[in-house]
Amino acid sequence: MKPKNKIVLVKNLVRLLLVVLALQSCARVNNKKVTSAPANDDTSSLPAHATPLTPEEISRYKRLVSNHLDSTLNKTRFNGSVLVAKNGQIVYEEYAGFVDPRTKRDSITPTTPFHLASVSKTFTGMATLRLWEEGRLNVEDPVSKYLPGFPLEGVTVRLLLNHRSGIPKYDHYMGEMGWDKHKMISNQDVLDFLIANHQKIPIGTPNRGFSYSNTNYALLALIIEKVSGLSYKDYLKKTFFDPLGMKDTYVFTLADSARYMPSFYYSNREYRFEFLDAVYGDKNIYSTVRDLLKWDQALQTEGFFKKATLDQAYAGYSFEKPGTHNYGLGWRMYLLKNGKKLIYHNGWWHGNRTSFYRMTDENATIIALANNDCRYVYKVKEMADIFGDYMQKHKRYDDDEPTQVAHVQKPVKRRSHATAYKKKSTSRRSTAKK
Template structure:
């Protein structure tokens, strides 16, 4: 190659490099973290092809659910957002009541409601996705990720299964001198208070089950630390967006406090308070249709590796014999015959929620309400319509 040709060849390479760099820059300008986010684990929509339900199957089920709803949610004063599906096919839906009484807005299928502690299922799912990708280990100590966490014996698995022994932040901040109740508490504040106020555990790690919101507030911080995103961004990137959950979001206090669907007790709207900025344990708003997409994805064989998926659905609280137990982010009932039932309920302010997942029968039952009622939890009575479970129905009472 002559000297002149070598110079020409070098110029061509330089022009090509500049063009490539500009192209990459143009692509990344659309989202500052687009490239980084592609490295995060993301849930995939279910690709399972279920058999189509016949009208002969659907009609009696639909009529039975309708009778149930007419008893427990008989008029517009009983706000409800309810869905029953099998094989991913919606059998019955009901949406009624006030989304915002002052503005005259009614609850519809796309109205996001606060799902309260059902949020824990989503937080656990994000943690499990990170574990599946090898970003964390379930038996890893929390303080290896959050160095300021002052309890060296507590693991991520302890948080997921409510066996950490941590005290509930909702209670200890009420104690004199711990927190100014005029100030809004955050997840980081909860973590800081452990050391600043010398908050002790209720019991040593992994000695007993104690359902505690603090566990999932800490898991939200772990998600943030590992991903480098805020919890709302991480949940959107890893779960909501890839599943097409277009009406689901994490409540951010300053951003959403004026627009989020309020909750009620009777006809009285319940005001937000100092605990409403803590997320992970609560503060996801969603719809039954979006949660159905999530449930189908969680029950798909491609969700997690087999070993990790099995760990979700085993009971971790066996120090006392009984039917009630807790897995990794899911409540469960275990009967002596080996049959198991998985669900999660929630309550926050006037919001109540129930999520029932019946993977063996491919059935999903979801009920949400923003007007306080325990009738939301009565959807368990629908379970015997789809499987041989020893729950009482209205016909049994």
């Protein structure tokens, strides 16, 4: 081969190699993650009470968050979105994977809404308190005042809110007590079944202790509808989503089946719809990390809600057992010995795993959403120590619903959904699947 031809061949090979490397780089981005942060001078959307961060502060927070995620969440098959904010200003956000991780189509973006699972309870709780704030209901009223036929004496609206009603989980007992699993359950069905079968259901004494139950929040959704005269979906849209500019947030109903985001086992096998999937109030709100930041900021200070309302929501109501865990009105919390309070809610429904952590003293927020059963979503809580002394780094919590020990996940054969339900019903701590 002539020297000139050799030079041309080498140049062509170099060009081809560069193209291949570029394509591989794109593939890695599309298959794993896209990380972005707003411009350092982007403070246009900050709430009035917030102090803008300096470029140095943003850089520091981004580095600390990135280091933590690279050693935890990003080592897994995480398929979802993460956002961390300080003073209402985004310091880190990440969008990893695809709406359908099997086909690798439709990349997850800032406008991709995820099923929030039990994080939905924060909206139900605050919607109930908005009606209380307006004088349209009293949280000390018996539930029977708003839901005719409700059979349990001594159960108030407040006891639904703080999970002290004694009513167990409809998602456990309805299927076990003869409900046709080929028929979707509605919120009204939850109430009617309770009315018809309350003597057979193992119901505890009201206000004797904390017992996390999705039934409480399914019933609260019915109360919201009764008092407001609107559907739960329309009430939340009118009262929260539209005023706060939460454009990518909605309450799922069966009419939304064509646009909902599916969820998956960690092995990428898809969860199928089941008879429990139409009930709302306890779950079934879809949202994005950016919309949840708007929700967080609306709840940071008096304005969107009165201070007395926030004080009610963020107070602990269960002290019969010593410990740091407690529950307010729609919110979980850690009440730490050093006086710090970490306000949060996690969620788990099918393959949807969600975390929403709020450090209100520092106006800092950590949000992570996944649709592929990635338990490491709950480890984002450890980043609370970036902003204050929340005593999280040294602990290996997997504090979802219910609490489990976090392990490195491997693609393994999964138990059936029914078997998982039975095992969780024997959990040493009364929490929920979501």
